[in-house]
Amino acid sequence: MVIAPSYPMLRDATRATFLQLARRGGILADFNVSANIGTLSDGKQVTFRSADNPDSLRGPNLDWFYMDEAAMCKEEAWLIMIGRLRGSGNIDKSHLRGWLTTTPRGRNWVWREFAREFTQTSLGDHEIIKANTQTNTYLPDDFVAAIKASYSEKWQLQELEGEFVEFSGGVFRNVRPCATDVKLERGLPDRQYVMGVDWARSNDSTVISVMDSAARRQVALDRFTGIGYELQLSRLRAMFDRFNPVSIIAEYNSMGGPLVERIQAMGLPVQGFTTNNASKAQIIEALALAFERGDIAILADETQISELQSYEQERLPSGLIRYGAPDGMHDDTVIALALAWYGVSGGGNGWANMARAKLQEKQHVKAAQAQ
Numbered sequence: 001m002v003i004a005p006s007y008p009m010l011r012d013a014t015r016a017t018f019l020q021l022a023r024r025g026g027i028l029a030d031f032n033v034s035a036n037i038g039t040l041s042d043g044k045q046v047t048f049r050s051a052d053n054p055d056s057l058r059g060p061n062l063d064w065f066y067m068d069e070a071a072m073c074k075e076e077a078w079l080i081m082i083g084r085l086r087g088s089g090n091i092d093k094s095h096l097r098g099w100l101t102t103t104p105r106g107r108n109w110v111w112r113e114f115a116r117e118f119t120q121t122s123l124g125d126h127e128i129i130k131a132n133t134q135t136n137t138y139l140p141d142d143f144v145a146a147i148k149a150s151y152s153e154k155w156q157l158q159e160l161e162g163e164f165v166e167f168s169g170g171v172f173r174n175v176r177p178c179a180t181d182v183k184l185e186r187g188l189p190d191r192q193y194v195m196g197v198d199w200a201r202s203n204d205s206t207v208i209s210v211m212d213s214a215a216r217r218q219v220a221l222d223r224f225t226g227i228g229y230e231l232q233l234s235r236l237r238a239m240f241d242r243f244n245p246v247s248i249i250a251e252y253n254s255m256g257g258p259l260v261e262r263i264q265a266m267g268l269p270v271q272g273f274t275t276n277n278a279s280k281a282q283i284i285e286a287l288a289l290a291f292e293r294g295d296i297a298i299l300a301d302e303t304q305i306s307e308l309q310s311y312e313q314e315r316l317p318s319g320l321i322r323y324g325a326p327d328g329m330h331d332d333t334v335i336a337l338a339l340a341w342y343g344v345s346g347g348g349n350g351w352a353n354m355a356r357a358k359l360q361e362k363q364h365v366k367a368a369q370a371q
Contacts, residue, residue: 001049001081002014002018002049002065003050003057003068003077004067004069005051006052009069018046022038022040028040028041051074057080057081057084060084061084061085066099067098067100071102071103071105074330075109082098104162104165106326108326114164133160170310172309174291175291175298175308179300179305180297180298182299184220184243186243187242192214193211193246194211194213194245194247195247195340196210196211196336196339197209197248198332199250204330205225205333206223206227206235208220210245211341213343216344220243221336222235222239223303223332229259233262236263245269247269247271248263248270248271249271249340251273251275251335252274253274273339282342283339286345307331307332307334308337
């Protein structure tokens with residue numbers, strides 16, 4: 001199987017190159033355009049797929065796969081393909097290969113896979129080949145020199161030298177040092193919790209993030225895809241019952257409106273948060289400052305860490321800043337965490353502040369009774 005991040009890339013670059021080489025080498029017997037399957041002269045088949053929807057990559061065992069521009073693909077696609085190799089029955093394991101080629105794209109999941117080979121977490125099952133643009137004999141030297149003269153040093157490091165670079169567009173710093181393993185199955189007595197909810201759209205995940213308001217640390221994270229709204233509400237209710245949060249800050253945009261109204265009808269303390277460029281900037285910048293100062297602790301969830309580290313900012317022609325995930329990646333855990341932090345740090349129509357006052361009142365009553 002041959003994979004590319006999107007169908008246009010698959011059709012115009014990856015597939016076209018394969019067909020050109022296979023025909024030149026005289027090994028292509030047939031190609032079915034509608035099915036995107038090529039048959040080689042020895043009877044083996046090569047299937048071409050887009051990684052837009054990782055679930056579409058599931059299927060029977062493979063001898064090998066090739067993932068082009070892997071850093072633009074979702075990590076889920078990579079994990080699915082690795083699983084298809086490792087469960088390949090009686091096929092000689094020496095023939096099982098997963099090829100990943102890419103230009104770096106910040107510090108996302110490809111960077112983590114690359115780093116594994118140089119740490120104790122490596123399983124010894126990787127071989128890394130790294131080359132810079134200067135070794136490409138098909139590009140004239142003067143062309144490369146012209147590119148270098150036109151772009152920033154960091155861009156050159158990534159695009160020409162193959163280095164994993166954190167661009168200044170990255171929003172969150174100090175993420176890994178703020179990650180812990182302190183996860184709770186349910187809330188503790190006399191603690192105050194706030195919940196942030198980001199609803200799923202097409203190909204996204206619904207994420208529920210729970211924070212301890214006083215300790216300012218994340219204690220629970222639930223992430224799920226491909227389920228109906230009723231089941232989503234059931235999962236939210238189950239999380240509420242475990243932690244009894246004083247406030248639920250849930251995205252109100254799009255289908256979030258009806259869901260928030262359903263939660264209100266359930267009698268839960270929910271507030272809808274309408275996300276636009278200005279309000280999104282408010283909660284993202286507040287969360288970024290919390291990481292910068294080390295005021296927040298989060299769970300050591302690799303999906304969440306990856307989304308935070310790859311989150312970007314872009315300056316628009318109007319001068320405004322737009323925040324979001326890079327192409328091919330998601331920001332569901334980022335938004336849910338930002339909403340939870342918004343509630344913890346005093347947002348959400350004062351829910352957190354009122355709950356904090358009630359908690360303090362209870363503590364004063366207990367202290368008076370003890371005396």
